[in-house]
Amino acid sequence: MPKVTPLGLRKYNIDQMILKELSDLESRTILFSIVNQSKLPSQISFENKIPSSTVYKKLSTLESLGLIRVEKIELINRQKSKFYRSNIREAEICIKKFEPIIHLIQNNVITKT
Template sequence: MQKPTIIQLSEFDITQRIIESLSNVCTRSVLFSVKNESKDATQISDELKISLSTVYKTLSTLEDLALAEIDKYVISTEGKKIKLYRSRIGKVEITLEDLEPSLNLYSNTSNPKSNS
């Protein structure tokens, strides 16, 4: 079996995946939109003027990477269960030294997770 290349290994490296995700302006916008207060996907879509499907896809990616989480559920006036998302990240630092990226993620302390 052939040894994987650096690029192939990087595709599975969580640090690399997070850096690639955060290089997208839409992803960063969604993540930091929910930094100070929990919001549902519709609120994020309206605020950022991006499609609801893009918001849902981005939130799913952020959840997979453990950068965002469901803070709580609320019930709409129609009786629907709505997820409110919040950023788990308050600050991100990415540095590059000797062609090797370094990622520092700082916990979001502006909106502690509710105990509900």
């Protein structure tokens, strides 16, 4: 068995976390609902019928994994509001010899302002 380095262990953990989020229905729904257009968490919640608290938790996790980004921040009703956008437009998962291989296709949709 090959020796596991801290860097290799960290990459394995990130891959596992990404795989977990992509296999979660709510995370996938959120992720792919913001491919073509950035949206507020309240919009995502309303359009997909997902509770707001769940949307905020999932957005935080997806952002920490680099799967989404804050595209812009606007002042709405005296509050800073974040618009989220997916960094990927497609994901492919393949399993070879017990190891998942995740291919993420970058989202190249141009922002319209």
